[in-house]
Amino acid sequence: MPFRQNVLITGASSGLGEEMARQFAALGHDLALCARRTDRLATLREEILTAYPGVRVVTKALDVTDDEQVFTVFEEFRAELGTIDRVVINAGLGKGAPLGTGKHHANRQTAMTNFIGALAQAEAAMTIFRAQNSGHLVMVSSFSALRGLPRQMATYAATKAGVAHLAEGLRVELHGTPIAVTVLYPGYIVSEMSEGATTGNRLMSSTTRGVTAMVSAIEKEKARAYIPAMPWTVLAPVMKRAPVPVFKRML
Numbered sequence: 394m395p396f397r398q399n400v401l402i403t404g405a406s407s408g409l410g411e412e413m414a415r416q417f418a419a420l421g422h423d424l425a426l427c428a429r430r431t432d433r434l435a436t437l438r439e440e441i442l443t444a445y446p447g448v449r450v451v452t453k454a455l456d457v458t459d460d461e462q463v464f465t466v467f468e469e470f471r472a473e474l475g476t477i478d479r480v481v482i483n484a485g486l487g488k489g490a491p492l493g494t495g496k497h498h499a500n501r502q503t504a505m506t507n508f509i510g511a512l513a514q515a516e517a518a519m520t521i522f523r524a525q526n527s528g529h530l531v532m533v534s535s536f537s538a539l540r541g542l543p544r545q546m547a548t549y550a551a552t553k554a555g556v557a558h559l560a561e562g563l564r565v566e567l568h569g570t571p572i573a574v575t576v577l578y579p580g581y582i583v584s585e586m587s588e589g590a591t592t593g594n595r596l597m598s599s600t601t602r603g604v605t606a607m608v609s610a611i612e613k614e615k616a617r618a619y620i621p622a623m624p625w626t627v628l629a630p631v632m633k634r635a636p637v638p639v640f641k642r643m644l
Contacts, residue, residue, distance in 0.1 A: 401477050410426075476527075
């Protein structure tokens with residue numbers, strides 16, 4: 394696999410994005426990090442530069458629901474670093490409520506961030522990659538994308554299925570070209586988004602373990618990967634094929 398020197402990560406101020414930045418820096422990658430919380434990005438930048446003085450780290454504010462800002466920030470990163478070799482579309486939101494319960498605003502916000510925002514990021518990344526005729530697009534989906542989920546997870550799961558299909562379509566289009574596409578399907582991993590769901594959950598992975606599996610799959614440029622592989626690779630067929638009465642009891 395080619396060494397993708399300059400890695401752009403969205404949603405890098407916390408959770409999976411923050412830990413990915415640390416682990417990519419440890420591998421010698423230069424970083425373009427963006428998120429809304431620039432104070433946290435600044436702290437992360439200083440931490441990485443102290444640990445890995447030879448790594449370049451550029452940070453910028455980014456709200457992924459602002460299409461114009463997405464295109465501007467991605468291009469600014471490209472101009473500053475010379476190339477963008479890999480884009481990890483990681484920024485996301487986990488708000489949600491059962492449909493028809495008066496909380497459309499929460500579901501809409503999740504849909505706008507997770508899908509429309511990801512669409513803008515993919516557009517911006519692919520604009521750069523097509524011009525370079527090289528690059529690696531990484532879409533962080535979710536294990537929940539494998540099947541529609543009920544209640545407060547319905548919209549979230551739908552958005553993650555949407556981004557996975559977006560990436561899968563790009564992979565077919567780009568097959569045989571110098572542009573690679575990876576879709577990650579994380580299971581339960583400790584992060585800000587999973588806060589409150591960790592107690593008593595034996596399937597929950599630590600942030601470090603989960604992100605190590607993510608970074609490994611990304612570095613290998615796998616087409617798709619369940620994260621961590623165990624137990625989620627084994628559970629994937631069950632998730633997809635269990636009859637509805639059985640599936641409902643599992644949740």
